[in-house]
Amino acid sequence: MAATTAPPAPARAEPGAAPQEAEDRGTSRLLLVLGVVAVWILVWAFTKGQDTLTLSGRERTPVMDDLGAFRDSVLASRDSNPLIQLTYGVGEAFVAAIDWLQRMVSIPDFPRPVPQIGWLGVTAVATFVGYAIANWRIALLVLASFLSFGAFGYWSEAMDLLLVTFVAVGLSVVIGMPLAVLIAYRRRAETVFTNLLDLMQTMPTFVYLLPIVLFFGIGASTAVVCTLIYALPPLIRIAGHGIKSVSASTLEATDSAGQTFWQRLTKVQLPMARKTIVVGVNQTTMAALSMATIASFVDGPGLGKPVLSALVKSDVGGAVVPGLLIVLMAVMLDRATTAASERGELVARGHGPDPRVHRVVLGAGLVLAAVAVYVSRLYPWAAEFPGTPLRDTAASWSDATVAWFTDTFGGVAGGLADAVSYGLLNPMQALLAESPWWLAGSALVAISAVAGGVRAAVAALVCLGGLRFLGLWHDSMITLTMTLVATLMVMVLALVLGVWMARRSSVDLVLRPLLDMGQTIPPFVYLIPVLALFGPTRFTAIVAGVIYAAPAAIKLVADGVKGVSQGTLEASRSTGATTWQEITKVQLPMAKGSLVLAANQGLLYVLAMAVIGGMVGAGALGYDVVLGFSRSEEWGKGAAAGLSIVLLGIMLDRVMRAAAHHTH
Amino acid sequence: MLNQLTKARWAVVAACSALALTACGGGTIEQQTEENAAAAAEAGGECGELNMAVNPWVGYEANAYVVGTVAERELGCTVNYKDLKEDVSWQGFGTGEVDVVIEDWGHPDLEKKFFEGTGDGSATDFGPTGNVGIIGWYVPPWLAAEHPDILDYKNLNKYAEEFATSESGGLGQFLGADPSYVQFDEAIVSNLGLDFKVVFSGSEAASIQAFQKAEENKEFLIGYFYEPQWLFAELPLEKVSLPPYEAGCQDDPAKVACDYPETELKKIVSTEWAESGSPSVDLVKNFSWTNEDQNLVAKYISQEGMSPADAAARWVEENPDKVEAWLG
Numbered sequence: 001m002a003a004t005t006a007p008p009a010p011a012r013a014e015p016g017a018a019p020q021e022a023e024d025r026g027t028s029r030l031l032l033v034l035g036v037v038a039v040w041i042l043v044w045a046f047t048k049g050q051d052t053l054t055l056s057g058r059e060r061t062p063v064m065d066d067l068g069a070f071r072d073s074v075l076a077s078r079d080s081n082p083l084i085q086l087t088y089g090v091g092e093a094f095v096a097a098i099d100w101l102q103r104m105v106s107i108p109d110f111p112r113p114v115p116q117i118g119w120l121g122v123t124a125v126a127t128f129v130g131y132a133i134a135n136w137r138i139a140l141l142v143l144a145s146f147l148s149f150g151a152f153g154y155w156s157e158a159m160d161l162l163l164v165t166f167v168a169v170g171l172s173v174v175i176g177m178p179l180a181v182l183i184a185y186r187r188r189a190e191t192v193f194t195n196l197l198d199l200m201q202t203m204p205t206f207v208y209l210l211p212i213v214l215f216f217g218i219g220a221s222t223a224v225v226c227t228l229i230y231a232l233p234p235l236i237r238i239a240g241h242g243i244k245s246v247s248a249s250t251l252e253a254t255d256s257a258g259q260t261f262w263q264r265l266t267k268v269q270l271p272m273a274r275k276t277i278v279v280g281v282n283q284t285t286m287a288a289l290s291m292a293t294i295a296s297f298v299d300g301p302g303l304g305k306p307v308l309s310a311l312v313k314s315d316v317g318g319a320v321v322p323g324l325l326i327v328l329m330a331v332m333l334d335r336a337t338t339a340a341s342e343r344g345e346l347v348a349r350g351h352g353p354d355p356r357v358h359r360v361v362l363g364a365g366l367v368l369a370a371v372a373v374y375v376s377r378l379y380p381w382a383a384e385f386p387g388t389p390l391r392d393t394a395a396s397w398s399d400a401t402v403a404w405f406t407d408t409f410g411g412v413a414g415g416l417a418d419a420v421s422y423g424l425l426n427p428m429q430a431l432l433a434e435s436p437w438w439l440a441g442s443a444l445v446a447i448s449a450v451a452g453g454v455r456a457a458v459a460a461l462v463c464l465g466g467l468r469f470l471g472l473w474h475d476s477m478i479t480l481t482m483t484l485v486a487t488l489m490v491m492v493l494a495l496v497l498g499v500w501m502a503r504r505s506s507v508d509l510v511l512r513p514l515l516d517m518g519q520t521i522p523p524f525v526y527l528i529p530v531l532a533l534f535g536p537t538r539f540t541a542i543v544a545g546v547i548y549a550a551p552a553a554i555k556l557v558a559d560g561v562k563g564v565s566q567g568t569l570e571a572s573r574s575t576g577a578t579t580w581q582e583i584t585k586v587q588l589p590m591a592k593g594s595l596v597l598a599a600n601q602g603l604l605y606v607l608a609m610a611v612i613g614g615m616v617g618a619g620a621l622g623y624d625v626v627l628g629f630s631r632s633e634e635w636g637k638g639a640a641a642g643l644s645i646v647l648l649g650i651m652l653d654r655v656m657r658a659a660a661h662h663t664h
Numbered sequence: 665m666l667n668q669l670t671k672a673r674w675a676v677v678a679a680c681s682a683l684a685l686t687a688c689g690g691g692t693i694e695q696q697t698e699e700n701a702a703a704a705a706e707a708g709g710e711c712g713e714l715n716m717a718v719n720p721w722v723g724y725e726a727n728a729y730v731v732g733t734v735a736e737r738e739l740g741c742t743v744n745y746k747d748l749k750e751d752v753s754w755q756g757f758g759t760g761e762v763d764v765v766i767e768d769w770g771h772p773d774l775e776k777k778f779f780e781g782t783g784d785g786s787a788t789d790f791g792p793t794g795n796v797g798i799i800g801w802y803v804p805p806w807l808a809a810e811h812p813d814i815l816d817y818k819n820l821n822k823y824a825e826e827f828a829t830s831e832s833g834g835l836g837q838f839l840g841a842d843p844s845y846v847q848f849d850e851a852i853v854s855n856l857g858l859d860f861k862v863v864f865s866g867s868e869a870a871s872i873q874a875f876q877k878a879e880e881n882k883e884f885l886i887g888y889f890y891e892p893q894w895l896f897a898e899l900p901l902e903k904v905s906l907p908p909y910e911a912g913c914q915d916d917p918a919k920v921a922c923d924y925p926e927t928e929l930k931k932i933v934s935t936e937w938a939e940s941g942s943p944s945v946d947l948v949k950n951f952s953w954t955n956e957d958q959n960l961v962a963k964y965i966s967q968e969g970m971s972p973a974d975a976a977a978r979w980v981e982e983n984p985d986k987v988e989a990w991l992g
Contacts, residue, residue, distance in 0.1 A: 056850050057840065057847065057849075057850050057862065057864065058847075058917065072777070075755070075777065076777075076784070078758070079758075079784075088759075110700065110704075111697050111698075111700035111701040111704060112693065112696075112697045112700070113693065113696040113697065113700060114693060210749075210751055210752060210755070213752050213755060214755060217759060217761060218746060218748065218752060218756050218759075218761045218762070219746070219761075296747060297720075297747075297748070297749050297752075298748060298749070298752050299746040299747050299748055305747060308720065308747070309720075309725075309747070311869050312720050312721055312722060312868065312869065313722055313894070313965065313966045314869055314872050314873065314876075314966075315966075315969075318969075377693070378693060378694075379692075379693065380692050380693055383693060410881070417830065418830055421830035421831070422830055425830075426830070527869060527870075528869060528873060531869070531870055531873035531874070531877075532873055532876075532877060535829075535873070535874055535877055536831075536839065536863070536865040536866070536870040536871070536873070536874050537829070537830060537831050538830075538831065539830070614866045615866040615867040615869075615870060616865075616866060616867070616870050617831065617839075617863060617864065617865050617866055617870055617874075618866070619863065619864050619866070622866070623843065623864050623866050626843050626866055626867070627843035629749070629751075630749065630750070630751075630842070630843045630844040631751075631771075631773070631843060631844065632751045632754075632771070632773045632774055632777070633772075633773035634843075
């Protein structure tokens, strides 16, 4: 859900009379919400434990059985269903194409003992491409990354992941760009698509992984299709937003020259939206990489495989190394695409490098790369990356670090987990999940109405009705509790670290790479250490959610606070405001748009980790999804849980948007 | 400056090309390619390919790679190991993507869908692996040593408070397992009148971490676990006795009040492959070993950090007589 939409420009209203009025309205609404909660608690005291719609571990409702039966009927029809025949054919073609690419660069092309092109050739070509599309700094980054893939002993897995990512991102562009144009031109298409894209981004992959296998077969084909489902939405949304944002006056000016639709699109809109489109491609690439470990559950090739196989052995070090290589790949692709788009602009403005020199270096690089490819086809040392002890050293070093960390902080961590669990989680969960469903439901609708008006109330009513229908009400309320508590922690972190980063550029410099890492490292890498600290509890799930969600929120807050104009700050300083006053009275209120967006994104990212939470003892909807993924007879329950997660996400998103809109 | 750089690059290019040209004939890659091609032509491809599903637990890996290694070495098969969850593996029988599931813990729903008679007949039961799954309620060794009476379910209520956690709502916590396993613990707890609440760990990794942490910090913990499992080499969990299993006592999931039965682990294969006449069919059919055998290979993988292929190769070399028996 707008998980990656470009942030709207923060409101730049100067402080004055209007905010004062808004503040009063805000206070009265807060009082109203508290009133609703007070009534809720009062009724709860007399009715708790009734009609909570609790289902035990393997209990199912007729709706779930219907979902399961539908899946079974599709499965039973696989030999005669023309759609499956068709998609299966497509899947086989995919597998063949990726297998061919693998034999080129990552696996032995029998009877050759090695791939057609060895590491030296691939590295040289990649470095050359880095220079050609961006600059020499990117070329160096690419070179260092590729050497790391080899030196740490995961050359072939890294190449596989790159292949799958490139194929998925390439297809995303082919499928996504026309759709982006469509939603930019047709308002109605946009409304329809928003909900569909929300569904694609919030539906847990575990729900559709097995059905996709049914349609596309085991291995690379399913990996690509699953990646597409998850990675396509950011591109459509962001590129659509970019095309739509091309200013009307520009279009009018060029229209007056009598251009056709096609000319207008290709000569004006797409070039002018280019930077936003690159952001979209960039986000799509990151989303694609985050599917790496999930795809390895169905034999999808790539760096996710060693991560997963280390997890089943509780081998922390064995998971950390490939996990960090995924981070490295993400950073490399992120920086390269960004630099490439910036370079395009520089060149367009005539600020690029001297074209003659550039051409010469390009030519030389090309020859060098060609020679490297040639050599790597002939000699074993250039074909197969020489073995190094780095992998084992890094693994045992990570093991030792993690062991030290968990030993040192185990006690503190346990205390923290208990404090949050007993102090916040349990009381909130008692109210939300132990209330009769009609009580919790009406209270939530009432709160939405107070916070966001009619639109929010309607959204809440529809989504809660859906939850009731799907039959996992009790689990949904527990997941909602955890999501809210985790989002609260995310926002505390975002405010503290975001403001700090905005005020000190040295802090920004140190934290940013760590935030990038938190966003791109597969959760399976840090599950074991987090479990070692907190045990299988809801708090562990919350920590996993915070690790994943906080970086995005922190960055949004930092960028928002940084965007507050220097002039305003100086004005407030001249009146003798303390640092604390400056932050709370000027910077934060003026960055409000970014804070709202940070909370919204934080919430949805936390919810996206619900399934991981189910794997570390948090139970609720996440567990139900994993159950449906693991036992074929429970698929219907898993699907219902997945849909419930989608509904929770849409409800929270819509209510928050309406509430933010309401305050302006 | 830039010109110099360019010159330097050209020098490198020249050097590289010279190197490449002079050593052209004797490339070992070329030699090996020829050798591989010749070897393939000689083998005649009687076995062909064997698609081995690899489900995500170490014991399974041990079975899969030992059988795969023998198939490769003795029968000249090309073994494709495919990392898959159970459901996907069974789905793959019908499409030819999977030939063998080498350790099955019982999937009544999948059997109904894919066995002859009730389903489409794409899967066939190929008999026991010789491994016996012992499912039950386990506690960490320190707890069994300190409070031996805890190993009888009748005494569990006495300690219920000690087992309470932030997750268990005031009752004792019983740690349920990875949802891949059939579990009746909620019913057993309530039907035996135990003051416990089942909290699901949600994954094998989470259960293992919990037991390791409980042993290290001397915490009370009871949960669902099973043998054979590599963890026992490091942490010999103790089994709590429940009312013994009798035939039929688990038929109605809501009324279960007895222990889990010993589970005979089975081999499930693709029907089409089983009828293909490949020499690997007899190997898989004959394959049978003990829990000790599997535990040893699992230990090589999980404790000694060997790759599954290396661990299997080591065991195969150490146990020629057992391997011989499978080849018939």
